[in-house]
Amino acid sequence: QVQLQESGPGLVKPSETLSLTCTVSGGSISGYFWSWIRQPPGKGLEWIAYMSDSGSTNYNPSLKSRVTLSVDTSKNQVSLKMTSVTAADTAVYYCARAVGNTYYFDYWGQGTLVTVSS
C-alpha cells in the first residue's frame, strides 16, 4: 500500500522560507507525477505545483515566483520550498500522487499544518 508522509517545521516566521518533504513508501516514485496541494484553515483546496520523477514541473501561476519543487529518487522523496511566506500561506500542506493520463490524485498524505507567525 502506497503511503505518503509530509514532514517539516510546523511554524515558520514571516518572510522566511517554508520547506517540506514528502516521503513515499510502499511504492516507487518513478512513473508518476507528484503534487503539492494546500488548504488554509476552513477554506478550500489550492493546487501548488507538480513534478515528475524525471524533473518535469509546473506551478500555479499565483505562486510560481516563490515555489520550487525537487525530487530525490534515491530517497523516494519530493520536496517543496516556498520563499517569502506571509500569514496567507498558513495552511495544511498535502502531497499527493497524480496518476493516469488524466492525472487524478489517487493517494494523499495526511497533511501537515504550517503556521506562519512571528
Place this chain on the structure above:
Amino acid sequence: SYELSQPPSVSVSPGQTASITCSGDKLGDKYVSWYQQKPGQSPVLVIYQDTKRPSGIPERFSGSNSGNTATLTISGTQGMDEADYNCQAWDNSIGVFGTGTKVTVL
C-alpha cells in the same frame, strides 16, 4: 485564470439522492475528478475521469460531465457520506479545484 464553481452546501435526507454540481467554462472538454473530505482527514478520490469509481468506492457514487457542468451524484445517501466534496480539473496543465460543497445528511 480558470475557475470551478460549486454550491457552498447541499442538504439531503438519508436514502435520498444528492447532486453536487461543478461549473466551469467548457468543462465538458476536460476530465473531472471528485474528492470527499471529512473533518480532520485528507481528501479521498471518489470519481475520476468524469465517471469512473476507484476500487472501494461504493456504487452509490456516480459522476457525469457535459457542457459547462460536471455533477457528482450520491444515490441512497448515508450518514457516512456527510463531508465536503471538491471537484478538480486541469486547465493547460494547471491544477484547479472547485470551491467545495458541504453535504449535510439531515
